Amino acid sequence: MSQPTYRLANHTCVVPLVQSWAAWWMTTVPAPASLHVHKSQIPLLKAYLQNPDFHARAAKDPALSGGTFVGISPERAGEVKALLQQTQEAQADRVKMAEALEDFQGWLMEEAKGQSLEPLYEKIPEPLRGLVELAYDYHNRAFLRVMEGGLYRSRYHKPELQSLRLLRLESDSSRPHLFTTPYLMQAGQLDWAVPFSEERISRLFETDLSPRPLGYLRDVLGPAVTSDEQLLPLLTEEPPATYTPWEGAQPRVRYLGHACALVEWKGVTVLVDPVISARPAGGGMTRRTFHELPPRIDYVLITHNHPDHLHIETLLRLRHRIGQLVVPRSGGMMVGDYSIKLLARSLGFQNVLELDTYESLPLPDGEIVTVPFLGEHGDVCQAKSSYVVRAGKQQMLFAADSMCVDDAVYRHMRQNLGTIQTVFMNTEIEGAPHTWTLEALFPKKRDRKLEKNRRCRGSNAAEGLRLLELVGASRLYNYAMGLEPWMENIIGPPSPPEAPRMKESDRLLAELRAKGLGAERLCGPTDLLLES
Template sequence: MTEPLYRLADATLVEPLVQDFQAWWMTVAPMPASLHLQAYLVPLLKAYLQTPDFHAKAAKDPMLSGSSFVGVPQERADEVRALLQRITVQQGERLKLAEAFDEFQNQLLAEAKGQSLEPLYSRLPDVLKGKVELVYDYVNRPSMRVHEGLLYRGPHHQTDIQSLRLRRLKADAERDSLLTTPRLRGPGQVDWKVPFHDERLDRLFSLDIEPRPLGWIRDVLGDAVASDAELLPLLSEAPQALPETWTGATPRVRYVGHACVLVEWKGKSVLIDAVVPVRPEEQGPLPRISFAQLPRRIDYVLITHSHPDHLDIETLLRLRQRIGTLVVPRSSGALAGDYSPRLLARSLGFRDVLEPYFYESLPLPDGEIIAAPFMGEHGDVAHAKTAWIVRTGPERLFFAADSMCVDEVTYRDLRATVGDLHTVFMNTEIEGAPHTWMLEGFFPKKRDRKLEKNRRCRGSNSAEGLRILELVGARRLFNYAMGLEPWMEHIIGPAATPETPRMKESERLLAAARERGLQAERLQGAQEVHLRA
């Protein structure tokens, strides 16, 4: 009798966690994680414990989407209290680092007025010594440049508090906010204590495309699974048809959802801003592409920037064994928050990671991938970001993400250097969060709230978007990254409605583009993208 083979069930969700909070760059990269923990997560959990019922109700209110509320029922408040105690003990070194950084940064701002910074090194707290350089910019504003690579080798990069949580997902709405709500363990869930860089993750996630015997799977998970009865609900014996490699002479473009797009060309595949959903038991009417529908090998994954709806650690870890090269935006390292996505990716177990400069290119058969300037959207804060151009023969696709038209010359130069950008993918998020949103740890405790209302992490409005299309010589517009897919709600909140400002602006942009003879569509749900002549 042939031994049955199992793959991961379509509804099996695998969440990477850092001490029960879902992993994203602000919980993994050492200095950002330390500052975020001290300035945001610990105060958030303390606030919840004062009024747990209020938090739990507010977290479910769509009108309060994006606010800082913990979506844990009041009857589980003791578990949150225990979690807070574990955090303060197990991440004590991170908290000390953050407190010292914050205190010394304020001293720098108060005392350093252009004189030599050399005498201040003797006053550095011990926890900061060897980890920072004191610097000025050219107008004598002081700051600390972090030796980030060193932090990944020390006690502030805590792989011992990393884990994976496996469970069946009944519906997308089950997922609580990635940013504010810890994942407390529930029935039917498997908690696998394993660091993200561990090669065993590749063996587990190979089950998306290659079924294995039950004993093989038990060996991978080890002590995490107590019995077959605990493991079997996460698996499936149902056969699965895998996609064929696309070898056509024209590019095949598939929209996965939100900002995630798959481009296949002459046997090569490129995935932009990889955020890929599982298929819950109740998945609704929108079609979706999940992990088994992606190519066996993804030659390049391109990341535009680190917002969690574009850089998703959950997806990257699940696809790691299928990805040839991960391509990330280049950071300057000049600010504590301008962390290195490359170092983050290496800590996640990726070996081949590139961070090209603007206008550098990577080869494709009769084509290339070009790094392009990504203007605006980050509230004027210098963090790593790159737009991408994928050229397939004579066709050029421009993945502009949340770009703004703040400098027309940038796009004129782009067209003059690279050629017409025939197809543009861009959004119309015209409101955006304040520039300090979820980045509290990088800013002084007392801030000018008027500036926060003025400086938003927004994309282009319809007039700015139309101008970008004109400047780059576009023939097609695909309005994407609009927050319309239900599987994105745990990251960015409830799906946009026709009455939201970004959707109204989207309608204006689409109408204006069509009046000028462009193919103009708004993308929602997984679909084939047709590039009409």
């Protein structure tokens, strides 16, 4: 009699953590992570310990969504205190590096006014020695260029703090907020201490499509599992879904939620900005989860580094299926303009392509082209790209949160690539402050009054309409609106219909329909067949 085989249950989340905090680039990339732990995580934990009751209440208040409140009950304040102490001990060198980065950069800007920088190298503080270069821009403004590749080989890269937390997802709202609340251990969870680059991670996630006996899973997880009773509630004997390749004459786009879309064309699969969720045990919005995706994903395209687009949790789970991970090119001129390619390599990806504007990759009777992503969108000079995917005569622009702030860019795009029939685009007129996710990268003293109109927004209705006119589009899919409940732990609860961004979306859709163009706002899994 054959042994039963298992895969991870549909309700099982596997969350990558860095010392109990969810992994995203500000907890994982060495230099930003050092600033983040010093200027965000440690102060946040200290603030919580001063008033745990207030933090616990505020974190549950929808009116305070997006605030810096730790959503942990006061009864567990002792565990938070222990985590704070462990963080200060394990990341003391990162804290020293962060202090050196901030202090020396400020000193450098005051001291260097255009003269040779060579004598100033002896002033570089010890935590930065051998890891930074001093440089000027063409206006003689001095800055530090971090040697990022060296940091991944230094003590500031800390894979020993990485782990995977296996947990039962009860509801979408049960997950701690990505930025403000660490994952404390709960009953029924497993904590697997394993660096993200380990091949063993792929062995676990291969069971999403190829279930294995219980002994195999115990061997992969090692000491994290102390008994079968601990592991079995996270598993299922239910076979995975059978994937049927798309063979239609037109490309199929399977919208999976938020900014995530799967393009299928002539045997090739292209996945854009993947954020995939487990299915809550308690029910919730319909979704496609990991065992329902293709066994081979030829290309994954990342538009930019915001964690609702570059989702380490999803990337790790799909790593073994991905042929090429395509990311925007970094300039490396600022600490926050980190290399997504180097981050991906640290996550165990071998085939990472960093494309510049208008570089392309061939598809059967088609191509993928990297095109401009315009607007500040809170990026403060960071790697970002939009993509045009051509499948036969059909061209699709995945614009993410790009804005139409310069008509000439889109005229140039049409001159180079021809008519782009379909546009996937976000609508946002307010957005979070431009420092959303990035506050730790900024100096302590700056003129915040000048920053008030710098927001993480996308196109408004007028800009969206103009963009479609310039590229000759006949249809719009308004996406990346944060309407799916599984995005709540990243970007907060879905916007209500009366929210300004939703009214602006309504305005754009109505204007396009009045002009006879196709216009639809996407929410939840939707199959789209792009006819000529």
